[in-house]
Amino acid sequence: MSLALKQTAASPVPGKKSGEIDPAAIRKDFPVLDRKFGGKPIVYLDNPATTQKPRAVIEAITRFYETTNANVHRGAYRLAEEATAAYEGAREKVRAFLNAATVEEIIFTRGTTESLNLVAYAWGRANVKSGDEILLTEMEHHSNLVPWQILAKEKGAALKHIPLDPDGVLDLAVAGKLISDRTRLVSVTQVSNVLGTINPVKDIARLAHDAGALICVDGAQSAPHMAVDVRDLDCDFFALSGHKMCAPTGIGALYVRKSVLEKMPPFHGGGDMIRQVFLDHATWNDLPWKFEAGTPDIAGAIGLGAAIDYLRGIGLDRIREHEKTLTAYALRKLGEIPGITLYGPPDPSRRGGVVSFNVDGVHAHDLATIVDRECAVAIRAGHHCAQPLMERLKVAATARAGFYVYNMEADVDRLAEGILKAKEIFKT
């Protein structure tokens, strides 16, 4: 963990409740946040897309390449043994982070998208038949929608969607009616990347299991921001992306309950995932390597391990509290702007640190350009890879701010200032 943070822990900032994190100190761990545009330090609020990387992660990757680099699982020499130990050590960190029962349940992937595609391809093709149903929601990211569309089309299965209420909360009463003995899988995001809604995954898992279906959780927007316990959630699959939680791009993970994974055919074929290969057939490696064909992103996995150390060092519960406080502030502060529409649940305890909004008379793209050029605030504008949800909200696009450990109230103030400037330019 960083020096700045240790100092914070030893001498709490006046006015901060003990246990609260100090984003100003944490910012010092993130070199890119020193960047200035037009003399103003960047206010980075595109965290739902990707987060910045702390020095501890950058250094762990550099250290690996400078001192330990070798391929894993095959070298008979000490350098390769060290690389393998570091790579498998990262897997153990992911296991502990998710409180999975065993490292056999943790598969490294390129990210949430690949994790979900792995489930659709390997589990889906073996378990979904014509006439079966897959239950999703109206708020899914394209990555938890399109793989199931492809599978359903191929198998002649049907997709159903749990609807949203006007606050952007899933209607569980309807969900209960949509689940039937034809449902093979319920796949749902834990936190919406647009609305911020935190979904009651544990309740949905119970509904799914009662009907004999499995449950898959898209954890891209939850795992970085709150403590996740896959055994408490009782989910069968849990997907996450490293780059949304301080790790590098190109690495992610998939948790699969062991009893499910044991029966799954492989995903990609190639080196490392096999036990024996003959000219016309092959046998598979043990779990979890059966699902990791080819040389993996070794440095990425080690970076993910370092990111987990960093986040656990701060504490996921503290991160959650910090984001909840900041989100409440943002909803209040941005809500004061005339002509603004805020999407998602009004209650900050029911949502993650994602705030999507539109301003009358100013398109989201124009907002994003203006808050950047005027105030050096980085926000996202567009459909956020959730076009059906945009359709449901009856908007073409929204602007979106998403918070993380290094954001503070002053960042929200700067965003509000930028929005007012946009209104000035557009004379609304």
Next chain:
Amino acid sequence: MSLEGLYQEIILDHYKTPRNRGKLEKPDIEIFESNPLCGDELCLHAHVNGGTLKDIRFEGKGCSISLASASMMTETLKGRDRAHAQKYINGIKAMMHGEEKLTDEELGDLEALKGVADFPARVKCALLAWTTLEKALNERSAREGM
């Protein structure tokens, strides 16, 4: 380049009061395009007679740059022929790379789009109408010549 260079009065005027907005009865050209990155949507309608764009209308959802660009395009090309349209399509595309293929006189209101070249993320917005029209004209040429 400053924000003022991007959001000139002309752009805001076309955004707030778009010209030639709407649809046409029995259009000879009807095309829908979207920008998959941001979800901007544009629908172009045109009547073509003897190689001339007799009338051209648009509808769409999008930012000020994409809608203003579409509005100005319809004003510029209404009543003009295919060669003229292609000249402007090429000229506006070049303008997005900072190249000057059209004189200021030829550009008229379109000169206001020059500022977009300094905002790489917005170039696609400015070009949506133009590339959509080009696609429609090419498809029409391939089909029956124009």
